Amino acid sequence: MAAxxxxxxxxxxxxDWSAQLRARSEHRSANPQGPxxxxxxxxxxxxxxxxGQWRGLNAALALRQERGGEADEKRSxxxxxxxxxxxxxxxxxxxxxxxGRKLLSWDVGYAFRxxxxxxxxxxxxxxxxxxxGRPLLxxxxxxxxxxxxxxxxxPLKQEGRRGDEQALAGRVYQRQGSLDLHGFARWGQHxxxxxxxxxxxxxxxxxxxxxxxxLARRDHALxxxxxxxxxxxxxQSPWREGLRGSHAQALLGLSWTGENRLSLLAEAWWxxxxxxxxDWRDWQRRTQQLRALPPGAAxxxxxxxxxxxxxxxxxxxxxxxxxxxxxxxxxWSEGGWSPAxxxxxxxxxxxxxxxxxxxxxGDRLRVDAGLRHYGGPAGAVLTQLPQRRQGYAALSWAF
Amino acid sequence: MKNATLAPIxxxxxxxxxxxxAAQDVPSLLKTxxxxxxxxxxxxxxxxxxxLVTQHAADGSVEKERRYTVFVQSKRQSLVLMQSxxxxxxxVLMLGDDFWLLMPGSQRPMRITPMQKxxxxxxxxxxxxxxxxxDYSGQLIGEARCGxxxxxxxxxxxxxxxxxxxxxxxxxxxxxHEPIKADLYVQSDKLAKQARFLMDAGHKQVNEMVLxxxxxxxxxxxIRYLSRTPRTVPETWLNPMFLARNPSLE
Numbered sequence: 001m002a003a004x005x006x007x008x009x010x011x012x013x014x015x016d017w018s019a020q021l022r023a024r025s026e027h028r029s030a031n032p033q034g035p036x037x038x039x040x041x042x043x044x045x046x047x048x049x050x051x052g053q054w055r056g057l058n059a060a061l062a063l064r065q066e067r068g069g070e071a072d073e074k075r076s077x078x079x080x081x082x083x084x085x086x087x088x089x090x091x092x093x094x095x096x097x098x099x100g101r102k103l104l105s106w107d108v109g110y111a112f113r114x115x116x117x118x119x120x121x122x123x124x125x126x127x128x129x130x131x132x133g134r135p136l137l138x139x140x141x142x143x144x145x146x147x148x149x150x151x152x153x154x155p156l157k158q159e160g161r162r163g164d165e166q167a168l169a170g171r172v173y174q175r176q177g178s179l180d181l182h183g184f185a186r187w188g189q190h191x192x193x194x195x196x197x198x199x200x201x202x203x204x205x206x207x208x209x210x211x212x213x214x215l216a217r218r219d220h221a222l223x224x225x226x227x228x229x230x231x232x233x234x235x236q237s238p239w240r241e242g243l244r245g246s247h248a249q250a251l252l253g254l255s256w257t258g259e260n261r262l263s264l265l266a267e268a269w270w271x272x273x274x275x276x277x278x279d280w281r282d283w284q285r286r287t288q289q290l291r292a293l294p295p296g297a298a299x300x301x302x303x304x305x306x307x308x309x310x311x312x313x314x315x316x317x318x319x320x321x322x323x324x325x326x327x328x329x330x331x332w333s334e335g336g337w338s339p340a341x342x343x344x345x346x347x348x349x350x351x352x353x354x355x356x357x358x359x360x361x362g363d364r365l366r367v368d369a370g371l372r373h374y375g376g377p378a379g380a381v382l383t384q385l386p387q388r389r390q391g392y393a394a395l396s397w398a399f
Numbered sequence: 400m401k402n403a404t405l406a407p408i409x410x411x412x413x414x415x416x417x418x419x420x421a422a423q424d425v426p427s428l429l430k431t432x433x434x435x436x437x438x439x440x441x442x443x444x445x446x447x448x449x450x451l452v453t454q455h456a457a458d459g460s461v462e463k464e465r466r467y468t469v470f471v472q473s474k475r476q477s478l479v480l481m482q483s484x485x486x487x488x489x490x491v492l493m494l495g496d497d498f499w500l501l502m503p504g505s506q507r508p509m510r511i512t513p514m515q516k517x518x519x520x521x522x523x524x525x526x527x528x529x530x531x532x533x534d535y536s537g538q539l540i541g542e543a544r545c546g547x548x549x550x551x552x553x554x555x556x557x558x559x560x561x562x563x564x565x566x567x568x569x570x571x572x573x574x575x576h577e578p579i580k581a582d583l584y585v586q587s588d589k590l591a592k593q594a595r596f597l598m599d600a601g602h603k604q605v606n607e608m609v610l611x612x613x614x615x616x617x618x619x620x621x622i623r624y625l626s627r628t629p630r631t632v633p634e635t636w637l638n639p640m641f642l643a644r645n646p647s648l649e
Binding site for chain 1: 641
């Protein structure tokens with residue numbers, strides 16, 4: 001009903017307007033093994049995305065209403081409106097200029113993109129998310145086989161970290177038949193220079209190979225402070241935002257599609273900006289020691305709870321939890337139905353995330369459902385995450 | 400005795416000559432058939448083609464309806480814009496044997512293989528490829544009956560592996576060489592689809608292509624050509640990175 005009422009004015013405006021309305025329900029089950037059990041409960045939400053283009057102006061607006069909460073607790077609701085994109089384009093033939101908040105996605109990977117130097121999207125989300133662009137000024141030049149891009153990201157920002165810092169980023173693209181070549185460079189206000197390269201090559205009728213390399217002098221990361229050796233309990237969070245020294249990120253991947261509509265995506269990557277296996281072993285030892293402390297007079301429960309919560313901050317340390325990662329996705333497509341099964345595997349500790357999903361796409365209606373399970377040996381990082389399982393279902397209506 | 404010796408030699412020579420003549424005719428037969436599909440345009444002409452694709456279930460009910468705008472350019476370059484609400488903003492770029500898919504949310508072009516291009520009920524190849532003469536070599540198998548009409552049976556073999564169908568058995572009207580029907584085979588030589596070509600009222604151009612899926616559920620896809628107009632697009636439109644900017648391509 002809501003969709004129908006929105007459809008009429010949208011069609012009347014112009015052909016370059018489109019919109020999507022999505023109703024979703026998500027359920028999480030908590031993981032009692034981790035340092036901090038996540039909320040167990042469900043969330044229901046309604047998302048709307050409106051996209052429009054008029055002459056040189058482009059906009060993408062996201063509206064979101066969410067209702068949910070932890071089991072056995074009072075449910076809360078919230079709503080928000082976000083301008084994901086709002087920018088002006090000047091079309092000067094081969095030269096194209098942009099100014100405003102805009103989404104730019106770079107690099108060739110699917111599960112991980114080391115050279116996504118402007119957008120830095122979150123990957124492997126359960127449902128496609130409405131990504132917010134960054135304020136930027138961009139000049140790009142195109143000819144038949146080459147593209148040059150120079151982007152000034154966050155031009156008005158004085159302070160910021162990770163993707164929010166002020167930076168100059170550039171990309172050159174060259175097409176050579178079945179080979180796409182990309183070169184990247186970035187100079188961040190705090191993170192300094194970094195360089196990258198990527199390629200995508202269609203090797204056979206069924207097989208595509210891609211690779212990506214990123215070398216950074218330094219990058220924003222969550223770093224562990226020197227712990228106070230006199231006591232297991234710390235007075236403040238041992239984690240701080242800082243700059244990690246020079247490191248590399250690399251990705252190798254392939255996608256294969258058969259005549260039977262079966263597709264396989266395999267990727268392996270090294271993320272030098274993630275915590276090292278030794279960091280995680282130290283983290284695991286400390287978590288176990290904290291959990292073994294008997295709450296009581298000698299160990300104030302609030303202090304113990306705060307220390308366990310600080311341990312959980314490590315999960316937000318970067319784009320990957322472990323430095324070495326492997327990802328496999330098997331999917332099939334038939335008559336609008338697309339079932340898929342994927343697994344992210346951490347060779348360092350055997351941790352894995354399994355995700356099974358099913359999509360059906362009709363004329364306007366799309367149905368998504370799936371289940372994600374975090375597992376592995378007891379000592380694996382993924383088995384310490386606040387959640388053990390997540391399930392979701394969504395209905396989307398496009399108009 | 401002399402006549403008896405010469406007869407089979409002359410017969411063989413006549414057969415060889417007939418065969419050579421037929422082989423030479425195949426490219427011009429295909430060019431004529433292509434012109435019926437492209438609405439009279441020759442292979443060098445650049446077009447904007449509007450198509451409506453309707454998929455029917457085995458019981459005849461309409462399952463899906465999709466609208467596409469296709470820019471067919473020279474050197475086997477095509478750009479397909481998805482226009483239906485469910486796919487709005489998606490684009491497929493085909494530059495010879497190289498293909499990219501652009502999704503509206505991702506803002507980056509994804510390099511896809513020829514096999515990925517085939518996914519979907521009406522592959523973009525079915526919509527965008529209007530040239531058999533450039534993509535196939537073939538031979539005339541002989542004459543046949545297509546219902547009440549006499550027709551020519553041609554067997555076509557793909558000149559490159561990136562085309563949607565590696566082998567096509569094609570039947571053309573004997574008098575005017577308009578396409579009547581085709582059997583479309585994929586790489587493994589499986590029969591993927593059977594096509595019928597429906598002409599407009601004046602028998603000047605193909606109005607509709609009906610594809611019977613032979614690999615799954617016997618679904619029927621009808622591709623209706625709504626319009627074909629001459630259109631040359633700027634060179635930048637055929638650069639995948641330019642398309643990722645989500646420009647208005649009208």
